[in-house]
Amino acid sequence: MISKIRRSAEKTHIHNLFIFNKTGICLFRVNFTNSYNIKQDQLISSFFTALMAFTKELIGNKIKCIEMGDVKFVVIERGFFYYTLLVDSLENLIFLEDIITKIHNQFLKYVKDNNININLECIFDDGLNRIFNDILYHTFSNEFDLKKEDKIINYIGDLSYTDEIEGVILLTDKGKVVYSSIKRLELSNFLKEVDFRVKICNNSILKMFYTSKNKELIFSEYVEDLYFIILVFDLNTKFGIAEYYLMKVVNFIKTTLKK
Numbered sequence: 001m002i003s004k005i006r007r008s009a010e011k012t013h014i015h016n017l018f019i020f021n022k023t024g025i026c027l028f029r030v031n032f033t034n035s036y037n038i039k040q041d042q043l044i045s046s047f048f049t050a051l052m053a054f055t056k057e058l059i060g061n062k063i064k065c066i067e068m069g070d071v072k073f074v075v076i077e078r079g080f081f082y083y084t085l086l087v088d089s090l091e092n093l094i095f096l097e098d099i100i101t102k103i104h105n106q107f108l109k110y111v112k113d114n115n116i117n118i119n120l121e122c123i124f125d126d127g128l129n130r131i132f133n134d135i136l137y138h139t140f141s142n143e144f145d146l147k148k149e150d151k152i153i154n155y156i157g158d159l160s161y162t163d164e165i166e167g168v169i170l171l172t173d174k175g176k177v178v179y180s181s182i183k184r185l186e187l188s189n190f191l192k193e194v195d196f197r198v199k200i201c202n203n204s205i206l207k208m209f210y211t212s213k214n215k216e217l218i219f220s221e222y223v224e225d226l227y228f229i230i231l232v233f234d235l236n237t238k239f240g241i242a243e244y245y246l247m248k249v250v251n252f253i254k255t256t257l258k259k
Contacts, residue, residue: 015036025120027116030132036071065093076100080118090177106135155249159249160181166234167190168229168231169187170230171229217242224253
């Protein structure tokens with residue numbers, strides 16, 4: 001039998017969701033995990049409403065992120081609503097935006113169907129809670145062959161000990177970390193720099209090389225619509241050597257997935 005693993009909400013690092021209107025009223029909240037028990041909904045919503053209003057005047061972005069050690073608050077604007085997520089610091093912003101888009105569409109439908117006054121009405125509904133949990137579950141529900149993925153992880157794990165390679169990172173197509181030889185804090189900072197490149201690569205550019213802010217040589221490639229592999233080299237590494245290792249990893253992943 002082929003062993004499968006489902007990337008379900010049980011393994012998520014997305015902990016809490018708050019939905020508030022632009023006047024600062026928290027309309028709804030849901031806990032995806034029990035890691036953080038936040039009771040002051042209105043204080044959070046008031047703070048981020050003021051933050052979004054202020055920073056929008058300055059830079060006009062519709063997504064804000066405040067990091068606090070191993071976790072971060074991510075605020076995403078959709079129409080009349082602000083969606084605030086408490087997530088682990090390594091969670092990918094592109095992935096979070098995809099989830100919020102799906103949640104926003106369901107929330108609009110719920111508001112319309114139930115004639116909710118979004119200017120002042122707080123919502124307490126286990127049914128809506130289940131809907132949002134289902135969205136999170138199904139977003140994670142792409143099936144990966146566990147045996148094949150373990151084989152890939154073992155291979156790139158051994159490769160990370162190669163003298164020429166300073167780091168190896170394997171991401172899913174949504175930018176979630178599957179494996180990394182880089183320490184957590186360094187990885188968090190590194191992924192901020194590659195976030196937009198993952199988005200560009202997705203179904204567009206398959207291969208890229210560039211230098212990081214820390215003057216490292218980065219070679220990366222999008223593989224089989226499932227994975228995004230990143231190899232980190234010293235800046236003085238010859239392109240031919242870096243290209244050799246990248247092709248070696250990519251070919252191994254492709255061959256493993258086809259077996």
